Structure formats: structure tokens, C-alpha cells
Amino acid sequence: MGVLKLLKNKATKHTARLVMIMALLAIFSTVLMASYVYRVDIRSYFATAVKDFYFTSNLLTDQENIPTYQISHNWQSNNPATISFELRNYQDPLNASTCDIAYNVKTTPVGSATSGTIIAGGAEGNKKAINLNIPAPQTVAPVEVLVTATATAPYSKILRGKFIITPAISYQLAENADSPLATLEISLAQSTEPTREVTISWPQGAAPDMTNPLVMAAANGGTLDLTSGTLTTTLNTAAVYELIFFKDQAETEYTGVTVSGS
Template sequence: MNRTPAHKRPSIHTHVARRRVPAAAVLAVAVVLALAGFAAARYVMQQQQDGLATATDFYFTSDYLKESGENATYYIDPSTDDFTVELRNFADDLRTTSGGISYSVNATNASVASGSGMLKGTERSTAKVTVTPSSGVQEFTVTATSTSPYAQELTATFILAKGNHYTVEDASGNTAAVLTMTCADSGGPITLDLPSEVIPDATDGRVRSENTFTADGPGVYSLVLLKTNASLNLTDSGEFANKITVGTSPAT
């Protein structure tokens, strides 16, 4: 009896096994692409962060001059023939511009000496610009502009008048006195002319070299004055612009 050969039944596992290889490959490719995409995104983000850090590494500041929106105004002693404005390439002890800054300075109702120059980069750098008010004026304006690598304008108005007030509380026998300064203007550096036996408290961060106190803005400030001679009496009061001269009173 002849039998017709039975057709071999296809295995249900044959196509599954055939499908497993491309599925695994697709999965592997997907993983590689995902990792590549993550790496690329991280690279782009890093580049953006690096670019932002480079763009903001720029500090053009001054002891008097501020950005125009701050409307900086200062009193200057009327008897002063000229004074200096300091330009800086740093914001504080930790933030310094890495590259050089080219600048120019001009004034209205005043003249400036060395009105242009360069602040060196990579380290703290300053430039002092001498300003001479024009004869007969009571108010003048000074403007400094950085020309490279970025353009920024700093400005301030100066009034030839004594509009601030100070008092010194002391008594003979005290080893220290207290100087209180009331600033009606934008603050700025205040020169302290003190007797040789008196020094400002060096631990006060607002005290700079050459007996200069820096006020951050309008307001009331106190400073301890240390006396090496306790018999001195520094009690005093008066008006000032940007300099305070503290004398001595007879011991009582």
C-alpha cells in the first residue's frame, strides 16, 4: 500500500528563533544610540556651561563709578583741586577678569588725565584716573567705558559740598573711641585723617590701606578707633564729603 509521504509539519520554534537575532540586534543598536545620545547631550550641555562661564568672566568695577541704573552720587570736598577714580578688573578677592580690559574715561564739567588704558588680566589690576573739576562748577559727571572684550559703562555724579555727617564718641581714659558716619550720598571711599596715636580697627573689613573706610551706600556706619594713648579725647562732630579729619580735645 503506497502511502503518500506526510508533509513535515513546520516547527513553531523555527520562525521564533529566526526572529530573535534581529530583535537582539535592534535592541543593541537602540542601547548604543541611547548612550551616544546621552553622551552628546552631556557634551552639548558642558559646552554651553563652558561658554557661559567664559562669557561671564568679566568684571569692570570702580571705587566710585557704578552702572548707570544705580544713579551713583557723591559729595567731594569743595576745597579739593582734584581727586582720583579707581578702575578695577575684579569684583572681589575671588572674582577677577582673566583677560585684559581696554577702557576710556571722559567727564562733563571736569577734565581727566590718562583717559584711556588697559587693565591687565589674570590677576587683580587697578588704574587710577585723576579728575579735575572745571572752575566755578558745583556738579560734574565722570564716565568710564570698557571697549573690549565687552562694552560696559560706569558713571557717577559728584557734588562739591559737605553733605555727610560724622560724630566721635570718646572720653579721656578710654582705649578706644567710636566714629559714626552718616552718609547721605552713595557712600564710596572715605579718607580718615587721624592722629598718629590712633588707628582704625584693622579687623573691620571695610577699612582699606592708607586709613580709608569704604561705605557701601547711603546709611549709618560705625568704626572703632583704637588709641595707643588713652589720655587722648577724640570727641568731635561735623560735616564731611569724602574725608574726615579727627582732632584731639584737651583731656578733662
């Protein structure tokens, strides 16, 4: 009888342990399943939210190949150049963000910066016009600027674009020592404006070629002043012009010719 009682007690304890283990396994399985379902729900939520998030531009891109744009500006005006583009909260009229988008925009190596928010909604989405100022360089030369627009909330996305700002008017007087002639070359960059008014000034010691079309046009327009050494004429953009000066002294280097425009 003592042996049977001992076996019965052991069986009871074994059954209790088994029941406890099964209960713990059931609880653990329930926790794992709940955690999995929670993760799936969270992932599904973020996937849906990101899918409905659009941060785009008419000029900037999130692609690896950064687009490059060339614009011209008259640095001689002492005014900064302006880079203009749009930031949008839509991909197309049927796909627009359903949340406000906070953003910031910067330029490197020079230029202004800005920040703001694109409000959600709009019949076909909303957009913000961005205008960035680029200061004039120390010397008149092309300026290359990288523009970076970053969406900071609720999600992060980066758009970039490269802008090369070329001088609207550039000129060069060729070396002319030991030559009776000094040759001036004037280049006008491509522009949305078909023509540009240009003023050429020169110091004493040389005279312009009076048969040159630039000089003849200024003479006919009454804007040629040989006494003060200036002429003003209208030139086509996206073009190169040449003007020869006859020097008083062939052996010296003639300098001091300037070209400015409006």
C-alpha cells in the first residue's frame, strides 16, 4: 500500500507539472502570435502611409543621376542670380499626399536657404514656389550650385538638382603687344530674352573699326560717342561678336576695354 501511495503521489505531481508546462506554452504562443500580428499591422500601416507620401519637384529629383540646368545672369548688375523651381506634394493629379510635409532647402557651396510646409490636400495636390538667391562671384565666371531639398516630416526624402549659372555677358580683349590691332570678343549666353542692350567703353590709345556692324548700328542709333569712347547697341543672345580696335602705338599692350549690359 505504501508503494502504491507513493506512485500515486508521483503521478499527481507529474500531471501537475505537465499541465503547468502546457499552460506556459499556450501563454507564450499567444504572446508570440500577438507580437507577430502587431508587427504585421505596423508594417502594413507604414507601407500604406509611405505609399501615400509624395514629395516631388518640377526640376529636382531623387534619382542617382542628378539633372543639370544652365541659366544665365548678368552679374554686372550687382544683383544676385535667382534659381526658381517648385516643390510638390503630389506625383500626379490622382496621387497626392494626405499629410502636411515639412521641408528645408539649401544650396552649396553658395546661396540662400529656406524651409516651410506643404499643406495636405488640394484638388490636385499643393505646391510651393521656391526662389533661391545666388550671390555674384568675385570674378565674372560660371557658378555651379547644388540644390538639395529635404522632406523632414512625417517622412524623409531628398531631392537634388545642379544649376550652372553662366554670365549673361562675358568678354575678353586678346593680348596685343607688338600688334597694330586689339581684338575684343563678346559672348552673350543663351537666354529667354532674344536680345540684350550692351555698352562698350574704351580708353584713349585706340579707335574702333568704324565698318564693324556693332559700331555702325550705334552710329545709326545715335549711341556712338567717340569723344568719351562709348557705344551702346542691341545684340542677340546666344551669340559671339568681335570688334577690332586700331591702336595708336603697336608696340604697347592696349587694355581697359569694358563691356556691360542691362
